Amino acid sequence: MTRHTILLTGFEPFEQEPLNPSWEAVRALDGWPCAGAHVAARQLPCVFGQALQVLEQLMEELKPALVICVGQAGGRSQMSLERVAINVDDARIADNAGRQPIDQPIRSGGPAAYFSTLPIKGMAKAMRAAGIPAEVSQTAGTFVCNHVFYGLMDRLAAHAPAVRGGFIHIPYIPSQAARHPGQPSLALETLVEGLRIALQSAMTLQQDVEEGGGQLH
């Protein structure tokens, strides 16, 4: 089977925000042709469990060649290529359905973690070369973003191990930072351009670049 769709997801707004930059950025790329495939941009609910059900249905339906989920990381300065998803939900705030799990496994008996199968070093390098602030991140947190990232990798491992998948966290956009004094942000145009380069790298890099991207702690 040849797969011709890139599934790119963003989230609905949460935590009283009027918008979610991940959805704004992602939907700007709906239909975009990239390396012989086309982007299908879809929105996920910011709800534990339900977000994964929607994602799995989309994967079933679209049979994507690549899956990248995108989420808001208010307070970060750069676009972050997440390295690892961990098997735990530990919510500081309630999700959009009012659920706030503490220290619950995402899949009981599942592995403790999955690494991204995206060429994250090469993606970050290409983004920076194009003037987009980007870094590899060692934690995707323990809220719905990590939940979706883990569920994605768990499903790919079971059903489509050759299909690359991963997660990108993005900062606020300026209109959000204008209401959160001191918080960094990036323009929507910068985010969309960054995602474009990320997708292209993820589709075309045969293997990842060997380049430092770790943290001392």
Add this chain to the structure above:
Amino acid sequence: MTRHTILLTGFEPFEQEPLNPSWEAVRALDGWPCAGAHVAARQLPCVFGQALQVLEQLMEELKPALVICVGQAGGRSQMSLERVAINVDDARIADNAGRQPIDQPIRSGGPAAYFSTLPIKGMAKAMRAAGIPAEVSQTAGTFVCNHVFYGLMDRLAAHAPAVRGGFIHIPYIPSQAARHPGQPSLALETLVEGLRIALQSAMTLQQDVEEGGGQLH
């Protein structure tokens, strides 16, 4: 005499940067008509003393109705409306001519400080209302930016007390942050739009808005 020029200055690059976002943003507004005046965008050298000589010459020549100097504040997340300029040069790095003064007064015998005469609270409020991250800042540092800000206010106090003047610090643009891991940035378009609103507010607000903009420490 009716004054029809808004003098808007940016700096040349310093500290090994290939560009200075203050100049990139400022020159995009050269000739822009604003509240019955026109913007004259000019570049200042990043050199103690010399920067002020150029500024004074420009003020002499252009007889501006408003003077706003803009400078790069690498590491800040927001556009900062500076509240106060202090009478001291204390340079952590050498300027572009290799000078690095420590604890030298900008003008011997001059007052310890000048407050901005811009309606900084109203400007920040208008910028935020338009979705631009903006704040009032209580320190412009002790490098060439503060030097120019102090010199500007000192000269206006002596020769043109009715003319408003002040200083705006701006973050890196994304291409700079891509080389400075973890640093925040704002797109050039965001900075230009922010300056446009700032200028308009500075030209049209009769008096400043009463709104908190201080810091506990």
Add this chain to the structure above:
Amino acid sequence: MTRHTILLTGFEPFEQEPLNPSWEAVRALDGWPCAGAHVAARQLPCVFGQALQVLEQLMEELKPALVICVGQAGGRSQMSLERVAINVDDARIADNAGRQPIDQPIRSGGPAAYFSTLPIKGMAKAMRAAGIPAEVSQTAGTFVCNHVFYGLMDRLAAHAPAVRGGFIHIPYIPSQAARHPGQPSLALETLVEGLRIALQSAMTLQQDVEEGGGQLH
């Protein structure tokens, strides 16, 4: 008249804190003999106006050889030797009497600012040499700390220009940081030791050290 008292003030708690580390640190030094003088530790109310009245009364009564006021700077990592006090009250929160002035001068017609007359570079250097995190700070904020600092310098300028005065901001202590996730702190013992060195340097250094301590912005 020979002056034999060092007036060292701390503040009462504010903003719902059970204690104020400035008062805890300061009172530990009450009676401490230093360079031929003795420390008189006194508490100031965290109230605009009233804090200055108490300070002035203490200065009248004690005729101090040196005055250092100390205040809490929750969120800072180091002990900060403040360089400059500015003539404005701009309160983000109400003081302990419920007052919240916005953009009010501390003394109408007073100078825009006063520089500390302490040898702040030499004090910071001595503190660091003893292993105490210390820096020169370019802003004391616009709340009651800056208010007291400005009022102190204003009074010294008028009545006792030969007497050195200034302000030191200190971080939370650990028990406070334990309730403010992510905030830095220093042990009370570290703060007391830092103040001891600061006082000694302020009493004995004939003139300040020439050493960089500025900020780019």
Add this chain to the structure above:
Amino acid sequence: MTRHTILLTGFEPFEQEPLNPSWEAVRALDGWPCAGAHVAARQLPCVFGQALQVLEQLMEELKPALVICVGQAGGRSQMSLERVAINVDDARIADNAGRQPIDQPIRSGGPAAYFSTLPIKGMAKAMRAAGIPAEVSQTAGTFVCNHVFYGLMDRLAAHAPAVRGGFIHIPYIPSQAARHPGQPSLALETLVEGLRIALQSAMTLQQDVEEGGGQLH
């Protein structure tokens, strides 16, 4: 077999530091009796591979009832109870033997991650209740600390699954922060007291406390 030893390790200095606070804090507890056991404090080299060999030898020799490894996290404000160790070495700087692996697995074919088996929520809660700044952390980085943490959990999983193990990151001490302007620190006494409470909680809490300690991202 009844196990009566708590193995508590710290690291030798690295990155040009004259000391490593993890070793200074740990060795202060050597011999300390805790919940029916005694602390054996040992130093690990800051070298990939070699650190794990030393650790395994110590575990073989001491048959500890509990193993907690401690490491320096310069830049953090609080004591961090690490939640998860990941199977990757990605070094931003060379270790003390000059090695700088990039994206190498710690154990080829090992699981992607291990969760700490310490009651980290309960430990953090007890520490905060005693006035010690403490938090749960979602990443131990990708340097020698994470390497040791992963190796420890890997070995415990294989050979002593009933023995609890985990990792605690600690901030600089003040004398280090005095040379790293702006960095937070905690006094050695605070760190030692924090470790004491951590050990006691790890030895006595039957199961972990249900309390939020996650991150949104």
